[in-house]
Amino acid sequence: MARAPIDGGTLQWARHLGRVSRDDLARAVGVKPERVAEFEAGESHPTFRQLTLIATKLDRPLGFFFAPAPAAPDVPEAADFRGRVHDELPADLAREMRRAELHREALLDLETDHGERLLLRPLAWGTLKERAADVRRQFGLLDAFVPTESQTNQVFNFWRGMVEARGILVFQTTKIALETFRGLSIHHDELPVILINGGDSASGRTFTLFHELAHLANRTSGLCILKESVDEEALANGFAANLLMPESTFRRSLRPIDDPYELSAHLAYTFKVSPLAAAVRLRTLEIIDDEDLADVRQRSDAEWSQVRERRKNSNSFVPPWRLRYRDLGSSYIGAVAHALEDRRVDMMDATYLLNARVPMVEQLLSEYYRTGGAE
DSSP states (O other): OOBOOOOHHHHHHHHHHTTOOHHHHHHHHTSOHHHHHHHHHTSSOOBHHHHHHHHHHHTOOGGGGGSOOOSSOSSOOOEEOSOOSSOOOOHHHHHHHHHHHHHHHHHHHHOSOOOSOOOOOOOOGGGHHHHHHHHHHHHTOOTTOOOOOSSHHHHHHHHHHHHHTTTOEEEEESSOOTTTOSEEEEOOSSSOEEEEETTSOHHHHHHHHHHHHHHHHTTOOEEEOOOTTSHHHHHHHHHHHHHHSOHHHHHHTOOOOOSHHHHHHHHHHHHTSOHHHHHHHHHHTTSSOHHHHHHHHHHHHHHHHHHHHHHHHSSOOOOHHHHHHHHHHHHHHHHHHHHHHTTSSOHHHHHHHTTSOHHHHHHHHHHHHHHTTOO
């Protein structure tokens, strides 16, 4: 049987960087862990069928394993703001982080003009209101402005478009637990990246978007679950709350409602955010206390968990191409579409850039042109 003369060190490098254990890789390939160890030591080589399974599990092209390992890692570093000790980065999240970096590099090659750049200045507790107001001014929005879109997904897409139009890439992930992460930021001087968990509610994703923007303002790359007990997270939450719910407008919208969750729900409806986001704003203005905020968080998470469970048990089906369109976003897909139009890339290049086979690429492009780039 023909064997693939791969570089064992490259296999080991890719496995470690992808946070895939030897046992997990062995299961994916259908061999014993000792066999994987032999592949990595160069004592034996996989069959081409086994190499295909290895490449799929490690999310690498086949040809990658025939060359020496790269000198530097290609999974970006990110500070862990989740308040956990010795918590390993999961393999699926490491994969999404690497893909996000690849998409960023591709966009740098495809486009030289990334539009007007958002000026982000460092944040501190005493400057949150000022910094949030400054970003709204750069968006051209008054304090009283609230998106006019009626659906929460449309509201998220509005804010996402505002951020992406000013030189920040926003991607989403599919099938990663919320307990793993809600958002992640990767700082770069040009085209920084925000990665958002697509399993969250649309309102939750909106808040996470600006939470991660706060980390970028402080020139940090962060892995987050928006936990108030972590100081950097509380600071980022405060910035997002100030930006989405400016104080003057927010105070005018207050009502004499005793129950913190009910009050949060009222304000969430007014500002088109989640009840938890509204509760964070109430806390930053010292209208509710930490215990109230914790209660709103618990009730909000429980309600969203029930919604996700109902969706999981329903017969509704979302086509894979639709999820890919959501995750990549119209800005990135549009850049690939325009490169195809100008013949700077061909269809085979597009399959790599969009991480999709030709039929899905055609569906993504068709949707982009059908909607005029809207999501």
